[in-house]
Amino acid sequence: MKFDLFLVNCQKLILIDGGVQKLKKVFDCCVIGGGVVGAAIFNKVVRVGKSCLLLDKASDVATGASKANSGIVHAGYDPEPNTLKAKLNVRGNALFPSLCERLNVPLLRCGALVVGDDESKIQALQQRAKQNGVVAQVWDRQQILQKVPNIADNITTALYAPSSAVVSPYYLTISLVDEAILNGGVVSLEEDLLSVTKQENMFEIKTKKSVFYAKQIVNSAGAGFNEVSKIIGTEKHKLVFRRGEYFVFDKTSDLDVPLTIFPLPTEIGKGVLVTPTIDGNHLVGPTSEESDTKTVVTQQGLASIKNKAAMSVKNINFKQAIREFSGIRCICGDDFVIEKSKKVSGVVNLAGICSPGLTSAPAIAEMVVNLLGFKPEEKKSLKLLPKYTLxxxxxxxxxxxxxxxxxxxxxxxxxxxxxxxxxxxxxxxxxxxxxxxxxxxxxxxxxxxxxxxxxxxxxxxxxxxxxxxxxxxxxxxxxxxxxxxxxxxxxx
Ligand SMILES: Cc1cc2nc3c(=O)[nH]c(=O)nc-3n(C[C@H](O)[C@H](O)[C@H](O)COP(=O)(O)OP(=O)(O)OC[C@H]3O[C@@H](n4cnc5c(N)ncnc54)[C@H](O)[C@@H]3O)c2cc1C
The missing domain is CATH 1.10.10.1100 (BFD-like [2Fe-2S]-binding domain)
Incomplete structure (x- = not known):
């Protein structure tokens, strides 16, 4: 069975001579968590020439927040200036075109409109865009109608951000991981972490089925952050979970929306959007309700999407929706937490990587490589991921x-x-x-x-x-x- 062989190969690095003589393969870094953020870090660490192990408890990568989100590569007009969210969003957005081209991951630079009926609020958002270094123009209703004929009647003005794009968040994650494996990275899935102990200059990482060794650890476990912190003995952070529910539309639906439409952002998020996906259909959502980590959809949540979406785009025929799903935001205060652990040296913590975490992932990877003390220059002889054309x-x-x-x-x-x-x-x-x-x-x-x-x-x-x-x-x-x-x- 090829799946077993793959895992056995990982173990061979550690146990030689049938397990009698133990030869430790010590990785420069072990990333725990194979969402888009962990995958971007894994990929970058390998590209700068360091050995890296990616562990995940799931049976695939991208099974957490990274598989169930809006898939927007945000322009960066929205985050509070000078926060990590603002800086990493803008840098991440700039990195996406070349990253996607290298990995053969489709990216659609469709642009985004934040629509409303209050020009002063739209202008304030444009001001924030300017502070974050993001190009954005104020449009009037006539300009909006040319792009979106079904814009709601109350909409009089909008902020247009041309650098906003859409991507498949899971396909990106998978491609980041595949490219890293091609270049020597090692992945082990279905790993239940049991203990992490520091031995001189390395960590011994025991899971239910293996033992691994690494000089440094990155905790990128998303909703599982505190569970992993507890095992390593590092800082815990107060996490709040918010569920986002969506409708997925059929490709043949009459939705005539060629770019992402947001309402004006609020304290709790960017609101219910209507967006094309990279696959040629549309998503409408998400809600934002405080929740546990269960990805359920609710009658109340879906009903509220219908009401809220109608405030931006009229006559959406929800009978043409083919599926509903939800994803869980993992929030820690107002900003991302990306820090070297003060409790255990050699550990980098990533907590509360909510939106715009997908957009920021390539920039977060750069930042983490720096925190790990690795030089940012990439190796010269890296293998390219083949193009998987359907x-x-x-x-x-x-x-x-x-x-x-x-x-x-x-x-x-x-x-x-x-x-x-x-x-x-x-x-x-x-x-x-x-x-x-x-x-x-x-x-x-x-x-x-x-x-x-x-x-x-x-x-x-x-x-x-x-x-x-x-x-x-x-x-x-x-x-x-x-x-x-x-x-x-x-x-x-
Ligand atoms: C509804 C919604 C909409 C969003 N929309 C956008 C958007 O349009 N644009 C944008 O930029 N961002 C968006 N985001 C944010 C984005 O999805 C996240 O920031 C990003 O996916 C976080 O990635 P991650 O790798 O940190 O976490 P995750 O994808 O959750 O990955 C964490 C991984 O850790 C693993 N793990 C957990 N516990 C353990 C353990 N004990 N041992 C081993 N592995 C473990 C999990 O299996 C999982 O694979 C949205 C999020 C949500 C929920």
Whole structure:
């Protein structure tokens, strides 16, 4: 089974001679948490030539806040000037185009409009944009109507930020991790942290299945930050969780909104937005309710989205929504906490990385590399991640070649998104080996269309079984404990 081999390879670095003689592989750094922030740090540490281990308790990367957010690469007009949020947002936004180009991650610079009926508030926001070094123009209703014919009747003015963009947050995370693995980074998933002890100049990191050694540790565990801090013996921070619920629209919906529309921001966030996604459909949301860490959707939350969205865009037909989901913001006061631990030297804490954390991730990685004391210059001979082009996006001649090379490119698995078995197999053979249906979904979009997996779910499960040599009941929907079936459904 390839998944096992991958993990065994990690262990081989530590145990040699069948475990009799212990040879320690000591990593320069261990990042705990494979969300977009941990992935960006892992990627950067490897690129500056240091050895790095990424640990996550989940069965894939990007299963926390990084899989369930708005996917906006914010321009940076909104955060309070001179905060970490403001600085890292603006720097992160500037880094995105080259990062996405290098990783072949689609990025749509569609721009954003903050709409309202009070010009003084819009002008105040423009002033803040200026302080943060962000270009933004004030528009009148006529200019807004040219872009968004269905703008609500009460909207008279807007701030237009051309550098705002949309991206797939999970595809970016996966690509950051895959590129780092190609360049020598090591990932171990499904790791339950048991203890971390400091021994002279290194940490011994014990998990339920392995022991690792690293000179420094980065706690980037998002909602799990305090749980990890407790094990390491580092600072705890007061975290507040706020759930954000969304509607996902069908690609064929009548929503005619080519850029992100925000209402004026409030104390608790950027409000309910209407935005195109990188996949050609739309998201409407999120709510912002204090909550626990459960990603549920609620009747109240979804009803409030309908009311609030109507204040920006009129006549949204919510019958064309195909899915609802929620993500959990992890908030720690007014700013990001990114600090060297004062309690245990050699540990960097990242707490409360809420919005604009996705946008800031590449800039946070630069900052953390600096806190770790590594030189920022990247290695010269780094490998490039191959371009994983889906069959539907290939030119006709490439499609013919692909089918000739591998007939599975001729077998449609997901009818809605036109994903072939060849695409699924290619996704399973990316550097980070996963064996979950949702992992395949995040890499190919299989299951994201109108039928939401009704047609392709079992086909993807079978593809995973075939490719991994796995029994049917070992395939996961998402994480450990979410096995898709008991017994082999192929035998009924
Ligand atoms: C509703 C919503 C909308 C948002 N919209 C935007 C937006 O449009 N633009 C933007 O810039 N930002 C946005 N954000 C913020 C952005 O999503 C986050 O800042 C970002 O995803 C945080 O990434 P992370 O890596 O810190 O955390 P996460 O993605 O949560 O990753 C943490 C990881 O740590 C792992 N972990 C936890 N505990 C442990 C443990 N004990 N051991 C090992 N691993 C552990 C988890 O499995 C997980 O993989 C939004 C957030 C939400 C919730």
């Amino acid at each position: 069959f539907k996006d290939m030119r006709k001649s490439e499609q013919r070649e692909a089918i000739k090379r591998d007939e599975r490119y001729g077998q449609i698995v997901c009818k809605c998104e036109k994903i072939t078995k060849g695409d699924v197999v290619a996704a399973l053979n990316r550097p980070l080996q996963i064996h979950s249906v949702d992992g395949v979904k995040r890499r190919t979009n299989a299951g994201m269309g109108r039928c939401q997996g009704g047609f392709c779910f079992t086909k993807v499960v079978r593809a995973i079984c075939d490719e991994r040599g796995l029994e049917y009941e070992k395939v996961l929907k998402e994480n450990r404990g979410s096995e898709v079936a008991k017994g082999d459904l192929r035998k009924i």
